[in-house]
Amino acid sequence: MNIKPNFDKINRENTIYMVIMLAGGLFISYYNFLIGAVFIAISGIIFYLNFRKSESKKREWLKYVEELSLNMDKTAKKSIKYLPIPMCVIEFNGKIVMHNDKFSEIVGNNRLLDRDLEDIVGEIDLNKALNDENEMYSEIEYKNKKYNIVYRVIKNKTDSDIEYMMVLYWLDNTKYLDLKQKFINEKTVIGIIEVDGYEEVLKSADEENRPLITADIERVLSTFETESKAALKRISKEKFFLVMNREELKKIESNKFEILDKIRHIEHTNTLPVTISMGLGIDGETINDNFKMAIGALDLALGRGGDQVVVKTKDNFSFYGGKSKAVEKKTKVKSRLIGHALREIINQSEKILIMGHRYPDMDAMGAAVGIYDLCKACGKEANVVLEVANDSIDIFAKKVKKDSYYKGIYINHETAIEECDEDTLVIVLDTHRPNFTECPKLLDISNKVVVIDHHRRGVEFISDTVLLFHEIYVSSTCEMVTELIQYMDENIKINKITAEGLLAGINLDTKNFAFKTGVRTFEAASYLRKIGADTVEVKKLFNADISDFTTKAEIIQNTKIINNRICIGYTSSEIDNVNVIIAKAADELLNIRQVEASFVLGQKDDRVFISARSLGDINVHVMMEKLGGGGHIDIAGAQLKNVSLKKAYNMVHEIIEEFLEEDK
Known part of the structure; x- marks a missing residue:
């Protein structure tokens, strides 16, 4: 390694030596002037010759350094020019101030200086490097090739200012990315x-x-x-x-x-x-x-x-x-098998908790009371978990509470959580989604969960069940529970109010036997009627106040028909049973000529409820699933939390527009 000599240090040392020799000559002259004068003269000659030699070496070194710098400058320029990686240097306004031959090759032009980089290669994001002196990366496709651009900001200090430049290295990743895509394609x-x-x-x-x-x-x-x-x-x-x-x-x-x-x-x-x-x-x-x-x-x-x-x-x-309705299965073998299995599980359980979904309707509550009665017929005590009885089940819930047969049937969330342990049997009805249940925490505590549901399956599902009865072709959960009661044991008897609750649930989900009704639906209804269900009492469970009729009228007035096929309406009235009213209104809107599907929205507290209905050609389940809801191909719904009614309306409107665009 060559090290630059320190000429200033050498000169200082020579001066010190000369002063020492001069002092020695003067000292000698004091005793012998002639010898002293000769000594001083010889010392001066030596100093002069040494100084000349030092200056000569200094001039030679400076010349060597100048030639070396010139050669290094030429070498650096040639290195950049012949760098095997495309490279260019630009100002922050995008003007090219320097580039190498490889960059000219990929562009196909040698005259690139002072031209705007974006005019040559298209839009390229350079802004993210403005405040970062580290290496940055971005990807760009240019002339059927894929490049990974590595760029770095260079800061040059001058006497008067600081200049910023950006160096861009263009790494050709085409072969790698093509190989990666080939690997993905061949999975x-x-x-x-x-x-x-x-x-x-x-x-x-x-x-x-x-x-x-x-x-x-x-x-x-x-x-x-x-x-x-x-x-x-x-x-x-x-x-x-x-x-x-x-x-x-x-x-x-x-x-x-x-x-x-x-x-x-x-x-x-x-x-x-x-x-x-x-x-x-x-x-x-x-x-x-x-x-x-x-x-x-x-x-x-x-x-x-x-x-x-x-x-x-x-x-x-x-x-x-998912355009076709599920085909009804005529055989009841599965119901018999599930019925026998459920009876065994009930008989082996000391504590039994029954729950439906949040904001339960008559299908969930009728089925819950049906399972309660079934447990009672097996000699087991059970409880239905219910925090608040909403308007859709209020009449039925009060009727049940008044009857001594159902004493202590309902318990709230807090009591249910206290009583539940890992051996408690938890029976979930009319939903298969854990977050939609009346009390989701029970699912975390218990290791014995039974699910009985008829809704189309969503991505979210209660896993690790000891028994799953999931039949999407069935009209309602009440129909499923009725079949379980029929085929579990011939000697099982259920209460008249229970039978009316089950029939009410079937009425609700079939819209009075108009939708999703099969042979087995009528057989279940016939069985319930035979054991004492009064159809007039069932009808009373759905009696409404005058305010319900005025709200329904408001919804119809606010209804908009899209493309003569789908209508969407809403109510701004915040009433307790808004979820029930919008469901009834959605049913009513299907009576409009040419309308194939209806969507109605209503708000209560911090939730927006959406009720969707279809005549079967439009899959409203898939549409509601996009909002986190679900249901069936012709009956579905969703709940949106912490969303305004206006925003929810626009979300549903967009989903309808997407469907119509895809259905062209």
């Missing part, structure tokens, strides 16, 4: 396809046409296999195993899974439509993870009514289809 997707209600569909067709239905299903699926470059294998009479890659999945997703429509068009005298449900798993750590996610996705698709595809990743779900 394995595992799928399971199930023909919905396969046996029921075949039985609905003439016997000679049943092989044609099976052949058409296989033909459509085989075509799907070929077009999507997938591998499809039949694993049972109604199930298929599917393997494909993610790139093909994206293409199918962009077409909204047209296979759902193609399958639905299969007709060979079958009175029930042919539909399929598909669960797809992707992005798992292993193939087995994808398989497990596919199973979960298929369960979710079936729990939402079938005729749809659910794509599940580690963090998200995507839904496609």
